[in-house]
Amino acid sequence: MTSSPCTRSDGDPRALPGFRRTYAPGRLTLGLGFPLRSRADGDDVHDPAAQVRIARAAEAGGFAALYVRDIPLRVPSFGDVGQVYDPWVYLTHVAAHTSRIALGTAGIVLPVRHPLHVAKSAASVDRLSGGRLLLGLASGDRPEEFRAFGLEQGERGERFRENLRVMTHALTTEMRGIRWSGGWMHSADVVPKPTAASVPVIMIGSCQQSVAYLAAHGDGWMTYPRDFDAQRRTAAQWREAVAAAAAGGVGGGDDDADRDDGEVYDGEVFKPFAQSLQIDLAEDPDESASPISFGFRIGRRRLVDHLEDLRGIGVNHVQLGLGACRRPVGEVIAELAEHVVPHFPALAH
Numbered sequence: 472m473t474s475s476p477c478t479r480s481d482g483d484p485r486a487l488p489g490f491r492r493t494y495a496p497g498r499l500t501l502g503l504g505f506p507l508r509s510r511a512d513g514d515d516v517h518d519p520a521a522q523v524r525i526a527r528a529a530e531a532g533g534f535a536a537l538y539v540r541d542i543p544l545r546v547p548s549f550g551d552v553g554q555v556y557d558p559w560v561y562l563t564h565v566a567a568h569t570s571r572i573a574l575g576t577a578g579i580v581l582p583v584r585h586p587l588h589v590a591k592s593a594a595s596v597d598r599l600s601g602g603r604l605l606l607g608l609a610s611g612d613r614p615e616e617f618r619a620f621g622l623e624q625g626e627r628g629e630r631f632r633e634n635l636r637v638m639t640h641a642l643t644t645e646m647r648g649i650r651w652s653g654g655w656m657h658s659a660d661v662v663p664k665p666t667a668a669s670v671p672v673i674m675i676g677s678c679q680q681s682v683a684y685l686a687a688h689g690d691g692w693m694t695y696p697r698d699f700d701a702q703r704r705t706a707a708q709w710r711e712a713v714a715a716a717a718a719g720g721v722g723g724g725d726d727d728a729d730r731d732d733g734e735v736y737d738g739e740v741f742k743p744f745a746q747s748l749q750i751d752l753a754e755d756p757d758e759s760a761s762p763i764s765f766g767f768r769i770g771r772r773r774l775v776d777h778l779e780d781l782r783g784i785g786v787n788h789v790q791l792g793l794g795a796c797r798r799p800v801g802e803v804i805a806e807l808a809e810h811v812v813p814h815f816p817a818l819a820h
Contacts, residue, residue, distance in 0.1 A: 476598055476663035479645045484667040485690060487602035489573035492819045493535040494691060494743035499782035499815045501807075502536035502790040503529050504577060504747075505554055505561070509796035509803060517555050523568045525801060532808025535817040536573035536605060537565065538790055541580050546615045559592040566600035572817070574600055577693065577747075577790060578607030578675030581638070582630040583620045585653075587661055589634070590641035594665045602666045607693060608635065609675040628679030635688060642669045673745070686712035686742065693745040693790065696765055699780065706744050706785040713742045745788035746781070750774065751795040752803050756810070763795050771810045778815055789815075 484490065493500055506517060507525040526537055539561050542553035554561065562574050574596070579589060597604040610631045611617065617624040633651055640649045641661040648657035674680075674689040685692050692709055696702070717740040749766030758770035760777065769777065778789060796803050 479643065479664050480667050482667035484665070484669050484671045487597075487604075487667055487671060488571070488819065489536070489575075489600070489603035489605050490671045490690070492571065492603075492817050493573045493605065494741075494745075494787050495818050496741045496787075497782075498818060499778060499786055500535035500788050500817055501778075501812055501815050502538055502573070502575065502788060503534055503804070504538045504540065504790055504792050505565075507793065507800050507804070509793050509798060509800040511797055511799045519556070519561075519564060523565065525804065526565055526569060526572070528801065528808070529804055530569050530572040532804060533812040533816045534572065534808070535788065536575050536790070537569075538575040538577040538605075538607070539565075540577055541609070542613075543580065543583060544613070544616050544619055546613050549613060559596060562596050562604070563599055566596065566603065571819075572603070573605050574603045575605035575673065575790075576607040578609035578673070580611035580616070581608045581634045581678075582611055582627040583616055583622060584634070586634040586637035587641055587654075587656070590638045590661045591663075593638075593670050594642060594661070594663045597665045597670045598663050604670050605673050606670045607673040607675040608678065608689075610677070610679045631678050631680065632684075639669065639672075639688075682708055682712045683715065685709075687716040689742065691743040691745060691787075693747065693788070696746055696748050699784075702746070702781070702786070703784040709742075709744045710785060713740050716740075743787035744785055745790065746786055747790045747792060749792040749795050751797060752793075752806065754798070766792065766795070768795075771806060775811055775814050778811070782815075 505522065507522055529537060539558040540554040541558045545552050558576055558579065566574055581589065593604060593606050610627045614624050637649060637651050642665055646660050671690045673691045673693055674685040675693050676695065678685060686709065694705060697705060747765065749763060751763055751768035753768055753770045756770040756772045759773055760767040760769040781789065793800050793803055
């Protein structure tokens with residue numbers, strides 16, 4: 472690791488506190504997504520002070536990570552304003568009021584953002600948080616946003632690849648020029664540099680790319696909940712793609728020599744497989760699962776059983792969404808911290 476914010480480091484981003492708290496082979500940890508709210512909560516859902524209080528309770532309760540979403544514009548037809556505050560500013564605010572919990576983006580809409588700005592913001596949050604950033608990147612899905620930024624939604628996959636290449640170059644090199652369709656950087660540099668050689672990059676969703684590309688260019692993948700057997704197959708596909716990328720296989724359009732192969736455990740390369748899950752935590756701890764959008768209404772004991780099953784198929788982390796809960800979010804987090812998190816605790820304190 473380097474102490475100078477203007478000097479590139481050779482340190483492994485997977486050795487940073489945020490990554491180590493959240494991911495390890497054979498383990499499953501839990502995260503929460505902002506805004507920390509439920510259907511039972513009042514108008515303070517976007518009050519930063521109230522959100523910080525809940526975030527600190529989550530940290531004390533053993534959750535591994537907190538995530539912000541990147542929703543540049545309010546689009547009423549989606550029915551969800553998501554993360555109201557700018558994700559970089561908000562993460563910095565949360566970092567200043569917490570000390571250990573990992574801070575993730577789920578995810579920055581890379582095609583609509585300038586890659587040099589993303590590099591500078593990510594490295595800044597990484598530095599200011601003491602290496603707790605998990606940089607989740609996504610391709611976006613709201614047509615109104617692409618039109619507002621003068622982009623074609625159908626080109627977002629290609630733009631994602633190009634912007635990732637430029638962002639990675641800016642994070643991992645010093646005073647090396649780069650040319651791309653949107654600009655030309657020469658005789659200039661982006662600072663600060665990250666605490667390590669880069670920041671941990673977590674691919675969110677498909678990013679309009681193949682699994683091979685995600686495995687070759689990311690340090691992990693967070694996808695969506697699926698039928699159990701389908702998720703088992705998806706997790707196995709991810710592990711195969713990670714192994715192929717480490718062995719020098721085709722990376723789905725790999726044009727970035729700055730990525731490395733991942734950390735090796737017992738002869739195998741490890742890049743974590745994560746998923747999101749919406750829950751409505753029932754009062755009855757033994758209530759069986761009943762489907763809701765992207766998750767379940769479920770009692771805490773059955774939730775533990777489900778999470779143990781996910782761990783068994785290779786899921787390393789689950790980001791819980793609490794927006795569908797019918798009970799106050801503080802009450803739900805307290806119950807999870809007491810009865811669920813101890814089965815899946817954060818990996819470092």
